[in-house]
Amino acid sequence: MTTAFATTTAPVLALEQVHKRFRATQALHDVTLTVPEASFTVLLGPAGAGKTTTLRVIAGLDQPDAGRVLLAGQDMRGWEPKDRNVAMIFDNLALYPNKTGFQNLASPLRIRGEKSEAIREKVEAMAKTLKVLHILDRLPRTMSGGERQRIALGRALIRTPRLFLLDEPLSSLDAMLRIELRAELKRLQRECGATFLMATPDYTEALAIADTVALLREGRVVQLAGPQTLYDLPADREVARFVGAPQINCLPARYVPGQGRVEAAGGSIRAPRAFVEAFGEAETAFELGLRPEHLAPADPDRAALRAEVIDVEPLGLKSVLTVRNEDAELRVVVETATLPRLGLAVGASLGVTVTNPDALLAFDLQSGRRIAPVQAMAAP
């Protein structure tokens, strides 16, 4: 399916210092965000972060207290939702129960007064893309949940607004279907050249689907970055914790400049270059961020630290070990197949080594902001 979208030099959407308060709650605080044409941007954040409010403000369903919403460069102040040429798709994608799959898909086009032939063509193209050609003659009650969701998505996507706003559109689906449909959403967006802004609290969904992620927390954009940057260079400790499973290990640490070493969890490792650059000659206490996949079991005599296994969580191909010593508790990801050979079971002693020192993160003890690696916010 191809659809021509008008090209303008201005981004499809720009939010400029948007504020929104609901009585005691500051739902949005100084939100500034740009969404370029033909991109897939994800608003990621926990419940109550302000995702839905952001989408509603863009759609014109809520008015900002301050700041501007620009669509294709045009200030939307005073514009009715229906005149903004944006489509908002919610999670409860209801279908008309008495209409067939075809009629449901066709309804937005019929409302717009399109000709029958054009409608048939567009519906069939959409049905083919979403793999629902075989159920076009059926009523929703005879479809599976996933089929209904596809028809509903197709009905929303069959129009060609300049911006699609999707509010957790996959949240009511089971895990398998969600993964399948999110890949299709991405493909649809790419093939149509449409511009999507999607809200989700699920970081795996955001990482899998987004070109750019805007991480919202308590009404603020905490980080705007490509998915990999968000994971590798989180703006602060909370972002690092929110993005990634098993969760990143965060532990008190000290940088010792003379020796160029980092001490943590009762052990010591050579400081990565990024830390030397960030800390210079200053002995510094900080919080060390260690992703579980950057740790590995090792010979206790040669490892950075020693610990005891207190839990083993098998996850199929990989397992998560929780290990503890007097100073710290850490999660370590290992290949499940290696567990018996290494004798790793609850109660076993082991050494733990850092496999990728360049991936270590340092956070400020007070503010939690990342202090190493120092890197300008990378372009997504």
Ligand SMILES: Nc1ncnc2c1ncn2[C@@H]1O[C@H](COP(=O)(O)OP(=O)(O)OP(=O)(O)O)[C@@H](O)[C@H]1O
């Ligand atoms: N109409 C309203 N009246 C009062 N408070 C509101 C209203 N709408 C939203 N809020 C509050 O504003 C904050 C942001 O809400 P919002 O629905 O935007 O969050 P969200 O990130 O979409 O959360 P969720 O993932 O749970 O949908 C919350 O504290 C919420 O309680």
